[in-house]
Amino acid sequence: MSVPLGARLRDELGVPRRARLLESSPRCAVWRVELDAGTAVVKQLVAGAGADERYAREVTALRLAAPVRPPVVPRLLGADADERVLVLEYVEHRPPRAGWEVQYATALARLHAAGVGGGGGELPPWAGPDAKDIVSFLGFADALGVPIPAGVDDELGRLLDRLAELDGPPALLHGDPCPGNDLHTDDGIRFIDFEQACLGNALMELAYLRIGFPTCWCVTAAPEPLLAQAEAAYRTTWREATGTDVEGELVDACAGWLIRGDALVQRAERGNVDQLARVMDEDWEWGTVSARERLVHRLGVVAGMSRGAAALGGLSRLGADMRRAMLDRWPGLRAAPSRRP
Numbered sequence: 001m002s003v004p005l006g007a008r009l010r011d012e013l014g015v016p017r018r019a020r021l022l023e024s025s026p027r028c029a030v031w032r033v034e035l036d037a038g039t040a041v042v043k044q045l046v047a048g049a050g051a052d053e054r055y056a057r058e059v060t061a062l063r064l065a066a067p068v069r070p071p072v073v074p075r076l077l078g079a080d081a082d083e084r085v086l087v088l089e090y091v092e093h094r095p096p097r098a099g100w101e102v103q104y105a106t107a108l109a110r111l112h113a114a115g116v117g118g119g120g121g122e123l124p125p126w127a128g129p130d131a132k133d134i135v136s137f138l139g140f141a142d143a144l145g146v147p148i149p150a151g152v153d154d155e156l157g158r159l160l161d162r163l164a165e166l167d168g169p170p171a172l173l174h175g176d177p178c179p180g181n182d183l184h185t186d187d188g189i190r191f192i193d194f195e196q197a198c199l200g201n202a203l204m205e206l207a208y209l210r211i212g213f214p215t216c217w218c219v220t221a222a223p224e225p226l227l228a229q230a231e232a233a234y235r236t237t238w239r240e241a242t243g244t245d246v247e248g249e250l251v252d253a254c255a256g257w258l259i260r261g262d263a264l265v266q267r268a269e270r271g272n273v274d275q276l277a278r279v280m281d282e283d284w285e286w287g288t289v290s291a292r293e294r295l296v297h298r299l300g301v302v303a304g305m306s307r308g309a310a311a312l313g314g315l316s317r318l319g320a321d322m323r324r325a326m327l328d329r330w331p332g333l334r335a336a337p338s339r340r341p
Contacts, residue, residue, distance in 0.1 A: 039090040054195035055084040060122045061197035065114040072111045093183040105230035107189035112202040113241035115172030126200025128163045137259040140276040144325040152314040168247030171202035178216030207253035214263040217287025221336040251305040258298045264291045297336045299323035
């Protein structure tokens with residue numbers, strides 16, 4: 001398969017040499033190449049449903065984040081909308097150091113803040129959980145044989161309202177800010193693969209560290225002191241970049257991820273079946289944990305965060321009971337690892 005660099009990009013950047021096809025998702029093809037200015041990455045989004053939209057999201061996000069210093073994305077060297085091709089600066093990744101979560105949170109805050117000044121109008125708004133997710137989540141509790149506290153369905157309805165009505169400046173959300181999409185370098189972290197970029201409340205992605213990277217293969221459970229340090233670093237960096245505090249409650253963002261059954265499967269499998277109902281009959285591996293292990297982790301996180309909170313007190317009790325019921329039913333379930341592979 002040849003590198004899809006058209007005549008215009010070849011005139012601007014040179015003829016690609018020593019091309020090497022890299023591992024990537026089925027939705028794209030990626031090469032490392034040598035150009036006149038040095039090593040670069042060529043990425044082409046494969047034709048198919050939504051390919052043009054994913055290309056447009058990625059280009060918009062990269063251009064929006066380009067002015068951030070120190071950089072949080074690779075430089076976009078060239079683009080060809082007709083062929084859905086991007087040419088990016090090559091960034092050398094090194095293994096993350098212990099405590100990488102703090103550096104990650106700092107870089108994520110600076111990335112998010114790039115959306116505050118405008119210019120991301122082509123990006124769609126973040127889409128949160130909906131009423132079907134509530135029905136599915138409560139159905140899963142019922143299937144486990146766990147009594148649902150009075151008023152929980154109303155609590156969850158109000159949760160959806162809060163998530164939909166979060167005020168404050170829109171953040172540039174990556175859409176999948178997971179291990180593998182963060183390149184660790186000597187001068188900080190740079191994020192790649194913005195095909196799901198959108199605009200929304202920053203907490204929805206700050207929650208990734210605590211809730212266990214809900215759209216990703218790499219679920220981890222960092223120690224509480226490290227999580228607190230990372231979240232404090234995020235909030236400080238956001239305030240320095242925007243002059244405001246992040247709006248909303250982190251527990252709401254985590255609860256929103258908990259009730260989404262589609263956050264148990266890879267992107268290609270989402271929107272097809274009720275994944276929470278499926279968990280009762282089968283478990284499946286995806287990355288560092290299984291589907292049931294993901295749920296046990298998330299239930300524990302939300303139950304602990306919402307304990308004693310008026311807005312989600314019923315969900316806290318329900319989550320703790322569901323977690324206990326899952327561990328009783330499937331005693332072999334493992335805890336999420338504390339370190340990323």
